Amino acid sequence: MTASCRGRLNSLSLLQRCKVTGNDGDIGHVRLALFDTVDWRIHFLVLESSPWLFGRWVLILPSLLLQPIERGSMHMDVSRRTVRTSPTLHPLQDISVQQARSALLHYGQPVPPAADVPLLIETALLDCELSSGGLGIGRVVDLVYDDVDWTLRYLLVDTAAWWPGGHRVLIGVRWIEAIDIEAKQLRLSVDRAAIRASPPFQDIASIDREYESQLHRGHGRDRYWIEPPLAA
Template structure:
């Protein structure tokens, strides 16, 4: 499969299509904050299922058809309709996840290395969290989090860049302060020092000047390997693909 990186906002333009019909549009993504792997897509079903949001795991995803604006889901509408109902406005418990994977006869991701990870140790776990699974986070929740370099604040999270090959978040799209003329840059999760979920802050192990002079990211641009080599070279960091 080709190496394709996509913005979450861009994926919202695609219709998710089951084997026997449309099921809805992407609303947000749940990711594992220890590996930044995408665990679930939250799908708005519109008139179908009375608008009840549903969860789709990357394990169920098929190809993306660019010309038709379709993201294929290798399930039937009946399989989805009869699946366990989960309130996506509340934390998802491990018990609910167990029921979900059991319905589809899938091995849960926490018992498998199917999707792999970035090799980054979790530095941002909140041990006091009791409700639900403390490792699942929403892109909708994290959008807007402030970004702090080692020497000061630099902007906020505007979007996420996902690798559709193995469904991991490769980059956070950062919008810098107006003083930098609204420049956008990309920061990899591996460069994050800490996430303060309570105060909505992401602290990165980088200096402001390094971020200021980083290769600019323009919304909607194709992120090719040449750009990534330049980005990683600028920061002097090891490349994830090696």
């Protein structure tokens, strides 16, 4: 058994403000992340290009971005020409299966049979109301992802509506039982008692393995990572 390769945990709100540069100049800014709710992987990012490309919205693969985010900027190991010819996404339209396939082919990636899995944008989950057992849990205010494998890990939830003086907490995305995007409702498999016992969220930089372990223990959940073997 080997340890999993772990990146830093970052928020999509921070990623959304990031400037992206290419091998021959500025490309644009990240506007949206597109992910599925099967394995919660971020498949694509949507960039609003700089004036050099007339502000077009284009699809890129997150694997092309060199991490970590430094001072609100990331570098993408491609040329402007590659971005210029990448699939364009209309700001008011969802990504189609054909656009997803075209983007993978454009960047030289294989198109898996599951490429037609419906993709959501991060704004679909923001402001969703969470409930458990018919009781309100809170409202989604941000999403937290791993910046190496580009997988969503947590919802950042504001609990103030039912817990006066309460704090913001992290909820694992895999603890979601049901999603109703149109109604902006998420049903969870955790309860208020466990939420109250959750370690308070301070900031992204404060999330470490000890914090995550405490969070998972409090909810009676298995940890998603693989621990390295103990030294003999």
